[in-house]
Amino acid sequence: MKWQVFCFLTALLLIVIPCLAQEISDAEFIAKGDAARYDAFAFKDNVCVWIEYDKDENNMLQSSIHKYNISTGMQETVIADPSGKFSVDFSGDRYVWSDQRAIYLYNETEGKLTYLSAKNPQNSPVIDGDIIVWVEDIGDKRSVIRMYNITSGEYTPVTRESLFYSSYYPAISGDKIVFVEEDIVENTRDILIYNMSETGYLCEIEDVPDVHYSPVINGDRIVWTGKYDDYYTTYMYNMTSRKKSPVNFTKSAQLCPDISGNHIVWLDFGPYPQKLPLGGDVYLHNLDTNTTEKVSGSMSKQDYPKVSGNYVVWLDSRSDAHDIYLYSFLDEGRDFSSEDKGIIPGSTPTPLPTPEKKVRYYSKILQGETEWYSLTPSKSSQLSFELRWHDNETELSMSVISPSGNIWRFTDIDDEKNDNAIRITIVKSGSYFVKDGKWNIAVSGDVVSKESDYDICWYQA
Incomplete structure (x- = not known):
């Protein structure tokens, strides 16, 4: 698995932290x-x-x-x-x-x-x-x-x-x-x-x-x-x-x-x-x-x-x-509206959890499927995500899409710990806060031999 970060031009500079901070x-x-x-x-x-x-x-x-x-x-x-x-x-x-x-x-x-x-x-x-x-x-x-x-x-x-x-x-x-x-x-x-x-x-x-x-x-x-x-x-x-x-x-x-x-x-x-x-x-x-x-x-x-x-x-x-x-060189980032979520083959929109201090959602996924989640956090200095699964043979990836269209895609190895989990944190840069608006998260079944259980959570500070 390889580190992949995709960023579209936006007025807000964010920092994404798998384990150590990295400038985007x-x-x-x-x-x-x-x-x-x-x-x-x-x-x-x-x-x-x-x-x-x-x-x-x-x-x-x-x-x-x-x-x-x-x-x-x-x-x-x-x-x-x-x-x-x-x-x-x-x-x-x-x-x-x-x-x-x-x-x-x-x-x-x-x-x-x-x-x-x-x-x-x-x-x-x-x-x-x-x-x-x-x-x-x-x-x-x-x-x-x-x-x-x-x-x-x-x-x-x-x-x-x-x-x-x-x-x-x-x-x-x-x-x-x-x-x-x-x-x-x-x-x-x-x-x-x-x-x-x-x-x-x-x-x-x-x-x-x-x-x-x-x-x-x-x-x-x-x-x-x-x-x-x-x-x-x-x-x-x-x-x-x-x-x-x-x-x-x-x-x-x-x-x-x-x-x-x-x-x-x-x-x-x-x-x-x-x-x-x-x-x-x-x-x-x-x-x-x-x-x-x-x-x-x-x-x-x-x-x-x-x-x-x-x-x-x-x-x-x-x-x-x-x-x-x-x-x-877009003036503004892409808008991932609900109508756009069918663009990934096998994508399945899921219920939108209420943004609270900490939200955890449990689901199952098959090979090639993608499940979507959304949240609209309040103004904060950082936003964290965690994806976990149990099967050692399973490989999942998590893509996080900001309101401005920035995309970060991560796999297990990207946080430097091969432990069936992906953990990232997006923090403010300078005086700017984490971007307001709806954030979308895509969980993809990259390698799944049979239906795999997983859970995902996010929390803000």
């Missing part, structure tokens, strides 16, 4: 552990997916795909199998990755794994709906873009083999595919757009500065890193207006851009150095307000930011584990 910052962990994670992760529709590299019981290297759903606060393993895994992407319940030889497609709902074989090495797959796009290496430092339709089973070449051109860095959104085409002779790179709705029509973004980092497409907007006056700068192209421009030009090295709706993120390495450091700061640009802000706080050495909806995720490159952080 604006950006919090989605995944923390000793398994290595690199650039192999994706973020769409408020779901973050990543690959973990670890050793099995025989000390052999293995990889697995995991996901975290912001709406439910649940982290799950999607698949763990012997195939090597690189460059993961997903769309709905479909996941694609490469083992640097071929492309794999996994349908989580059906539990079906499909191997898309080819005579040449394949890599960098992306997916949107029924369409998978990837790079196929054809030798002599050349590559082409291929496409596969899951429903029809049809393979289609997006680019043709050439002695003078190489295509790579594909991205997809709806019926548009964008990629980089390199002129091997002239050593120049351009961005091309492939329109599936117009029978494979190809167009080029004209007068593009030298492309340094892969393009990303969302709707009718494309972002990439281009070199402008010797500075690496984030650029955007609007396919509707056919205009391109730097997003926020500075004399800094801006890399790893991503876009979702009206928000763009990138990694900023500061004043352009001769040699880029390992990791930088995460910046967010709002196209509506034309404002840019640093969202990674005082943390340094961050990598590969992604944006989706009102959230940003990135990897912390200060350790080999590459912990994943989540940041919300």
Whole structure:
């Protein structure tokens, strides 16, 4: 079991205490552990997916795909199998990755794994709906873009083999595919757009500065890193207006851009150095307000930011584990009303105990079930929760959701005592008191061989 803390932006800073006090910052962990994670992760529709590299019981290297759903606060393993895994992407319940030889497609709902074989090495797959796009290496430092339709089973070449051109860095959104085409002779790179709705029509973004980092497409907007006056700068192209421009030009090295709706993120390495450091700061640009802000706080050495909806995720490159952080730029936290409680599969709303000095509630739970509780405490300096169960083989988790939408999810090991219990305390910070309003608590049956008894209580001071 791993420590998982999820925090959405709020005006109130809280401290959560399993055993020792820990400050909860604006950006919090989605995944923390000793398994290595690199650039192999994706973020769409408020779901973050990543690959973990670890050793099995025989000390052999293995990889697995995991996901975290912001709406439910649940982290799950999607698949763990012997195939090597690189460059993961997903769309709905479909996941694609490469083992640097071929492309794999996994349908989580059906539990079906499909191997898309080819005579040449394949890599960098992306997916949107029924369409998978990837790079196929054809030798002599050349590559082409291929496409596969899951429903029809049809393979289609997006680019043709050439002695003078190489295509790579594909991205997809709806019926548009964008990629980089390199002129091997002239050593120049351009961005091309492939329109599936117009029978494979190809167009080029004209007068593009030298492309340094892969393009990303969302709707009718494309972002990439281009070199402008010797500075690496984030650029955007609007396919509707056919205009391109730097997003926020500075004399800094801006890399790893991503876009979702009206928000763009990138990694900023500061004043352009001769040699880029390992990791930088995460910046967010709002196209509506034309404002840019640093969202990674005082943390340094961050990598590969992604944006989706009102959230940003990135990897912390200060350790080999590459912990994943989540940041919300919502003006206010999420409101978990009673209508929202069906969002976790198997959730069962339970009676709402009257908030007293100390409340204890007894229940039973099965594998995969989630039971909800709510309380509205009076103004206090701290709020404590305790979950206990009796079966040593059972593993339960407890998620606590504040009125502003902060979420903390804990398992038995997180309070440093493996005793079939979870105990946490939320205390005030400075002159601020514990947030007023309704708090929600979710008890989840992570590992339950048979129906398990448990009890839960909370009390305030």
